[in-house]
Amino acid sequence: DAGVTQSPTHLIKTRGQQVTLRCSPKSGHDTVSWYQQALGQGPQFIFQYYEEEERQRGNFPDRFSGHQFPNYSSELNVNALLLGDSALYLCASSLKVVGETQYFGPGTRLLVL
Amino acid sequence: GNSVTQMEGPVTLSEEAFLTINCTYTATGYPSLFWYVQYPGEGLQLLLKATKADDKGSNKGFEATYRKETTSFHLEKGSVQVSDSAVYFCALSDLSGNTPLVFGKGTRLSVIA
Numbered sequence: 001d002a003g004v005t006q007s008p009t010h011l012i013k014t015r016g017q018q019v020t021l022r023c024s025p026k027s028g029h030d031t032v033s034w035y036q037q038a039l040g041q042g043p044q045f046i047f048q049y050y051e052e053e054e055r056q057r058g059n060f061p062d063r064f065s066g067h068q069f070p071n072y073s074s075e076l077n078v079n080a081l082l083l084g085d086s087a088l089y090l091c092a093s094s095l096k097v098v099g100e101t102q103y104f105g106p107g108t109r110l111l112v113l
Numbered sequence: 114g115n116s117v118t119q120m121e122g123p124v125t126l127s128e129e130a131f132l133t134i135n136c137t138y139t140a141t142g143y144p145s146l147f148w149y150v151q152y153p154g155e156g157l158q159l160l161l162k163a164t165k166a167d168d169k170g171s172n173k174g175f176e177a178t179y180r181k182e183t184t185s186f187h188l189e190k191g192s193v194q195v196s197d198s199a200v201y202f203c204a205l206s207d208l209s210g211n212t213p214l215v216f217g218k219g220t221r222l223s224v225i226a
Contacts, residue, residue, distance in 0.1 A: 004156075033213060042117075042202050042216030043157070056213060090156055092214075102206075102214060104149075104157040 002027060004093050004105035012111045013081050021076045021108045025093030032074040033102060034066060037088040049074050050096050078110075086112045115140045119203050119217035126193055126224050134188040134220045136177075136203035144205040146170075146179050146186040147214065151200045160188075160201070193224045 005024045013019050025032050031050045035043035045058035049068035068074045072093075078085055088109050092102040120135040138144065145164045149157040161170030166181035175190045186203060203217040 006156075035214075040218075042204075042218045043214070045213035045215070048213060058213065092157075101147075101159055101162065103159065106156040 004091055004103055006089075006091050006105040006108050008108060009106070010109045010111075012113065014113050015081055015083060017081050017112075018077065018079045019081060019110060021078075021089050021091075021110070022073065023076070023091030023093075023105060024073045025091075026103050029093035029095055029103070030072050031094045031096045032068060032072065033092045033094070034074070034076045035090040035092065036060070037090055037107070039087070043090055046076070081112045083112050086110060115144065115205060115207070115215045117203050117205055117215055117217035119201075119220050121220070122200075123221040123223060126222070128195055128224055128226050129192045130224075132188070132190040132193045132197075132222070134201055134203075134222070136186045136188065136217060138184050138186065138203075138205050140184075140205055140207070142207060143181075144207055146177070147204040147206070148175070148177055148186070148188050149202045149204060149216075151202065151219070153199070157202065193222070195224045195226055198222055198224045 007022045033048040034046040037043040046060050047057040052068045063079045065077045088107045090107045091105045094100045094102040116139045147162045148160040150160045161172040163170040163179035169178045177188045200219045200221045202219045204214045
């Protein structure tokens with residue numbers, strides 16, 4: 001049973017560019033959440049997707065957008081990259097059931113120069 | 114809003130020493146509480162969880178008890194090993210649904226032989 005997978009593992013971009021990160025949820029899971037983890041900090045919630053719609057959003061600007069596909073996989077897009085967007089981006093999947101546990105992928109490490 | 118406060122690290126212990134990592138929370142309602150662990154270069158792994166007051170979560174020798182009266186969820190292990198060296202995150206989630214996790218800043222543990 002494959003767990004949560006993310007691609008790419010590492011990425012280097014320059015300021016002003018755009019980036020797309022991808023996530024495949026754990027088998028059987030229908031909900032995907034994205035988190036940003038800056039160096040030395042705990043993860044911060046970006047948004048959550050369920051039934052191909054954004055259901056909840058954290059305190060992130062509109063430069064951060066996402067998408068969920070019919071197979072439940074998801075993308076995170078970040079436009080107009082800033083140096084401060086450098087972080088580990090984590091995807092978590094779960095079932096849309098009260099109290100269900102979120103399972104995390106290994107993350108994509110983004111460096112913005 | 115909801116928040117989690119963890120003891121500052123890093124924590125350095127000798128093998129077989131007793132471990133305590135303090136975690137307190139602020140939340141409306143009755144959250145679920147979690148400890149996640151992050152090994153070097155990896156994503157987050159769920160270590161243990163508790164969903165209601167007085168519940169004790171346990172896994173791999175680690176334990177934590179949900180204390181509503183003190184709003185705490187301290188992580189303990191009786192005898193640490195070198196392989197326990199990692200960053201530990203305390204987190205909460207509203208029990209109202211599959212809601213986003215709110216994390217503490219993490220505590221780095223180093224165990225020396």
